[in-house]
Amino acid sequence: MAGVSNDEIRILTPSGMLGYGFPIDHFKMGLALKPHAITIDSGSTDSGPQKLGLGEMTCSREAYVKDIEVLLEAQQATRIPVLISSAGGDGSNLHVDVFRGIIAEIAARRGWHFKLASIYADIDKAHIARELKAGRIEPLGPVPPLDPREIDAATVVVAQMGAEPFVKALDEGEGVDVIVGGRSYDPSPTAAMAIRAGFDPALAWHMGKIMECGALCAEPVGRNVMGYLRRDHFEIEPLNPAERCTTASVAAHTLYEKTHPFLLAGPGGTLDLSQCRYEQVSDRRVRVSGSKFIPANPYTVKLEGAKTAGWRSIFIAGARDPIFISQIDEILAKVLAGTRAYFSEIPEETYQIIPHLYGKNGVMGDLEPVKTPAHELCIIIEVAAATQAIATAICGKARTSLMHAPYPGRIATAGNLASPFTPLEIPLGEACEFNVYHLMKIDSPTTLFPIRYEEI
């Protein structure tokens, strides 16, 4: 690894999400600038609870192989470390091991050898239960207090690690080349590199916060981005010559997907950006200074968990008849009441029937300000029940009832729905629900995150 000077550490981030792909030519332009590390995040709760709930990944295994091979090739050529966070999207142990497998497979195929550290982030449920009892767990935002039964119900619970486990892996690993992190606060790999090299943690976290999204801070938004962290500021520049960072685009970036524009809470403290200065140092590069980090005492980490919540089936159908559409609410209410009556042997609290009416209020539900429906509707009926078979049966009954429902003024007596697909009832498998999203106080920022070292 190229030595980090006292004055500057350079980090290359090829993309905001491992597995989405990134332009290789711009990545190579970044490598030519002699970065001290490559960091890339793989995590997000944004596409839903099914990753934690069912062990699914954000991207396909093939997509991860493709991106990781590019990263490993760069590692082999430059010998700088590659730090990956939140393997697979949820950062569960399962997916850390999937990434280990991918890395070993690529290395064997290409004849590469290096040192790998894997950091795990699943948290033992018994530990969580003890901490809950001890009053060391509280809701994060508008979340109900944690019920001990929800801990058991969760498929897996992970905690977002800070920079410390990455720093530990780099220190203990003695020349570790690649780190696969389980669930991590997204900026942790970048912050870890900079904090370990002795730079200001506030600047390190802020630069990490911007870079974890790749070149999303640029105009137009892009993938590959380079960060230059110095003693009292950092600079950020996209690698695609067609993109530029502006003071406005960099300052506004911290609005994105965040609760507050300036106060960003993470493991071990809160980043305060309210006093930051943004300066345009070249046409495409912005300098940032004045970031502050307020350490939390005690140190807290965010727990994330999801459970399965029954099986779903849906049907999708169109409606075009204006006489039918003008009465859709009444017709639907009757049909769903009839469906519930028909399945009177199934306890009502064990299933749900939820209509989605596109062309009326499918996107916004009760918040929809426009009250007049469109000339055609897409009707989706979502049924969730204890088994797939029951969900499909209820869904089928609702569909056939709606298809043939009589209504005042009906002249299209052959059927009310235009069905595009078979199967007419579509089984969706298990539904999931986030059920743990809480802050847990911890004594050490590293002990909950065991590290495994291996020679590949």
Added chain:
Amino acid sequence: MALVPTPLRDIAKVVRSKNAGPFEITLDIVFKTREDFEAVRKSGVITRELVSELYNVPTQNIITFGFFELVNAVKITLPRPRVQGGIGETDMHAAQQHVPLQEIKIPWPS
């Protein structure tokens, strides 16, 4: 100069909504210039009460509401109407919940 009611979408550079974690939705209005930002702030149209009405959230439940000069932006964060991605979800990423906000009318020079 005559002021005419103008939808926010014709004034702002960005009006968007997105999840801020699985339990919150956040709305950003970013303006092209400090002047536009100040003029909209001065109009007094965008208030906690308006947000409460548009999104059916009691004002005391609003998590963040503010005009932030450093970024020429309004930021509003609310509890999500339902937990992200569960049964009955209509917008997994909460990416299309900005529309009521972008349709509000600001008195604006014609």
